[in-house]
Every structure is written in structure tokens, then in C-alpha cells.
Amino acid sequence: MSIVDVILSFDGKHVDELKLAVKNGISGAEWHQVATYFSHPDTRLQASATWLVKTALEQSKPVPSDVVDSLLSNSALLTGWEAKLHLLQSIQFLDIDDAQTQNVRGFIKSCEASSKTLLRVWALDAFVRLNCNDEIGVDIAKGKTQSALKDDAASMRARARNLCNEFPQLAKI
Numbered sequence: 088m089s090i091v092d093v094i095l096s097f098d099g100k101h102v103d104e105l106k107l108a109v110k111n112g113i114s115g116a117e118w119h120q121v122a123t124y125f126s127h128p129d130t131r132l133q134a135s136a137t138w139l140v141k142t143a144l145e146q147s148k149p150v151p152s153d154v155v156d157s158l159l160s161n162s163a164l165l166t167g168w169e170a171k172l173h174l175l176q177s178i179q180f181l182d183i184d185d186a187q188t189q190n191v192r193g194f195i196k197s198c199e200a201s202s203k204t205l206l207r208v209w210a211l212d213a214f215v216r217l218n219c220n221d222e223i224g225v226d227i228a229k230g231k232t233q234s235a236l237k238d239d240a241a242s243m244r245a246r247a248r249n250l251c252n253e254f255p256q257l258a259k260i
Contacts, residue, residue, distance in 0.1 A: 090117040090139075094124055097135035099169075105135060109142045115151055122157040130167025137165070137173035144180035159187045162194035168203050175209035179216050191217060208246045211235050215250050215257065225256050232257045 088096075093108045113121065124136035140158060143150050158174060159181075165171050175198060183191055195217065198210035211231060218224030235247035251257045 090120050094121065094132055094135045094139075097131060097138075099131045099134065102138065105138055105142070109139060109146060109148060112148070113139065113143065118151050118154045122154045125158050125161040125170075126164040128166075130170065133165055133167050133170035134173065137170040137177075141173040141177045144177050155181060156187070159183065159191055162190060163197075165194075168201070168206055171198055171201075172203075172205055172209055175206065175213045178213040183217060188217065204240045204242060208240070208242050211243065212246055212250060215254060219254050219256065228254075229257050 088104065088108075090108060090113060093104045096104055121136050121139055124132045127133055127136075137158065140150055140154070158177075162174055165174060171194075174194070178191070191213075195210050195213050198206045199214070201207055201210070214231060215228045218228045232247045232250055235243050236251075238244055238247070
């Protein structure tokens with residue numbers, strides 16, 4: 088089954104074919120086909136394409152840098168919450184260059200305002216990871232994390248605790 092067939096056959100729930108594609112390896116040419124779905128108007132197809140990227144990164148499989156660049160560049164075009172979640176979850180595996188940082192910050196900010204708790208939780212994670220390398224960013228991340236520790240959602244509090252453990256500079260002083 089071609090990578091396009093795998094993406095098109097995704098029903099929005101069952102990821103067996105997507106898992107198999109990542110396990111078998113996705114070629115450079117296939118990754119470029121995947122990238123064409125990042126800005127597709129069908130949220131199901133966006134979700135399948137971003138799921139492939141996220142899962143490959145989680146498994147330390149190579150994703151071409153220009154495909155990652157395309158995903159980051161098209162982040163504002165992601166309309167489905169699942170695709171947004173996959174990108175937020177991928178940020179921990181990415182080295183985001185200065186050229187993409189503002190774009191990614193804008194994307195994260197839009198997700199922080201979501202009504203979906205999962206998006207807000209992973210937006211916090213992405214914000215912290217993107218901003219913990221500079222003094223001003225650490226201060227803002229610290230404030231966001233301390234607020235998250237008091238959030239009504241247990242998943243937000245748990246993510247904030249995990250981030251404080253991973254990034255000691257977020258600890259309250």
C-alpha cells in the first residue's frame with residue numbers, strides 16, 4: 088500500500104496501517120507526499136499526516152528536515168485538533184531554528200486558548216521546551232507552569248509537575 092493510500096484510508100480512529108508504514112520505513116519521496124497533506128482541508132487527512140511525523144519522531148526514525156519545515160510553516164493551516172496535538176507533541180523532538188521560532192510561538196499561543204484540555208496541556212509542554220533556553224523565556228515559562236500547577240484539569244497539573252521535574256529552572260523561587 089502506498090503512503091498516499093495509507094493516509095487516505097485512515098478513518099480517524101484506527102492507526103494500524105499508519106503504524107505499519109512507520110515501522111516499515113517511509114522513504115524521502117514518500118515523506119514529501121505526506122507533507123502535501125499538512126495543509127489539506129480535510130482534518131482527517133491532516134491528522135494522519137501529522138500522526139506519521141509524530142510517531143516517526145517518537146521512534147527516532149528520520150523525517151527529512153524540509154518536511155519538518157513544511158509542517159512548521161503550515162502550522163497555522165492545521166484545523167483539526169488532532170493534527171494540532173500531533174504537532175505540539177512533536178516539538179519535544181525538534182530543533183526549531185530562529186526562522187521558525189516566531190511561527191511556532193504563534194501556533195502554540197493559538198493552542199493555549201483552545202477549549203480542548205489536551206491541546207492546552209501540550210501547548211504548555213511545547214511552550215516550555217521552546218522557551219527554556221533564554222532568560223526571558225524561562226521567566227514566562229515559569230509563570231505559565233506555576234499557574235498550570237493550580238489548573239482545574241488534573242492532566243494540566245500532571246504535565247506541569249513533569250515539566251518542573253525535567254526543567255529545574257521552572258521551580259518556584
